Amino acid sequence: MNVDDILDECQSKKWESLNISHRGLVLLPARISELVTLKKLLLNNNRLILPPEEILHLDQLEELILDQNQLTVLPDNISSLKHLTYLGVNHNPLSVLPEALGELGELRELWAINCGLISIPASIGKLSKLQKLGLSSNSITTLPPQFGNLKNLQWLNLADNKIEDIPENLKNLQSLVFINLNKNNFKKIPVALTEMPSLQVLLINFNSITSLEDDLILGFSRLIKLDMRQNPLTLRPHHWLGLDFILLGSTETAMDDI
Template identity: 30%
Template sequence: MTENHCTGAVNAVKEVWEERIKKHNEELKREKEFQQKLVRIWEERVSLTKLKEKVTREDGRVILKIEKEEWKTLPSSLLKLNQLQEWQLHRTGLLKIPEFIGRFQNLIVLDLSRNTISEIPRGIGLLTKLQELILSYNKIKTVPKELSHCASLEKLELAVNRDICDLPQELGNLLKLTHLDLSMNHFTTIPSAVLNMPALEWLDMGSNRLEQLPDTIERMQSLHTLWLQRNEITCLPETISKMNNLGTLVLSNNKLQDIPVCMEEMVNLRFVNFRDNPLKLEVMLPPSESTDEEEERELFGLQFMHVYIQESRRRAGMCVEQINSSFHLAFSVS
């Protein structure tokens, strides 16, 4: 009886001590969390102070401008600066666009080029006033369809992300987009979304892996400048001649073997470059009167294109004559 009584007393004392230890540990945990919260609040205040120092006003716009400073992430305290109209963060090592980006309803320009951003958050679609989105020189692989909700977007630059190979079909709904840079990525064809952009005037798809242009390229009727240098294009569709507003066409460093005769119909074409293509015909331009003309002619190549087409027609005519002569000769002999 005495032994059982002693055991019960020991257990009771043990329970009391365990309860006290548990409460003590909980108090220590709460104190630690409180201290961490104080540290976070302090850090956010410090960060906010630093961010405020980077805010300037130019041309009536409130701009956050950071260059060559390490900001791998942006603190939530940035939300206190929701009046910002432009972000310019370059070479900061920024890893991601914050999820709360959609709460900056006044943003007109978002320039986060030359960072290490790997994705675009879907919240980007909430920026209905955004006119320019510049994300060149990052590590982005895909583009969210929500970007199509940025109804005011006029300029989109995604150059030198290396791995982007397609765009969502929904981006064809960007009715105000006039400028698109997709150079130095992994595209093998011009996305249908791009062909459907009604206002597009300037397109750079240089240094991709394009092998051919779609027959539907003529749908880009507003396009006046098209950069396609350093691709693997082997031929041009005849529908290219129906791009009535095209004034600049750069096709250097491709695999073109011929220039379509139909391109002679492109009366608005003012600048064209066919340099460094394995063209079948060797064409010599007539001597120029001055060195300046020589340089200008080599730069623009428009005269070269016309001379090439004329020579192509001449040789085609000679070939037809030879065929006709052979036919008549064979007929007369028989």
């Protein structure tokens, strides 16, 4: 079935979900904007170049997947998608995310892996309902202080970036359970990570950490896994008896995309 026929059926039957991925689309058909009953739209693995303005009329949309396209910008008015809970823009050459992203107040999951991002907009701190955030394989060097406002964030992947430190107020991420900081530029473990009350798993492989102070270890007593393999710190001090949750040394497979 060609795209026009799919759109005809979608409109006549008032579909709530539409998948037109893997279609080689360079531009979105203008009539996409008429499919106002849609709640889920998959446009991944096409060749979209221009920001898909047509989707901005879909005010019932809850899930939008734009992975694996050629987008360099997202629509400026993406904030009009007030019901959006899931946004995936992985593997697009975006370099930046729009400030308007912070107006997506219902967003629970945001995925922007391998997008050439060099920074994160401060407005991300407005996403008070965000639970999962994937920003691995970018060129991010710093996080805005507003990151600490993500009180409902549970899962965070910042692996394979260029981060050297994190803002102190990241300790305010009261719900964070998992954080992946593999393949960054950390020379020491930030104190803020020891003050997150829900944190259970910290991955910080392939960095430049040379030591782990005893007072920081006390702050990590609630962790079930602290993976520090592939760092200069390789020898386990004698007084670390029983601290089996701390992993040192080398590993063949450092998991970046758990």
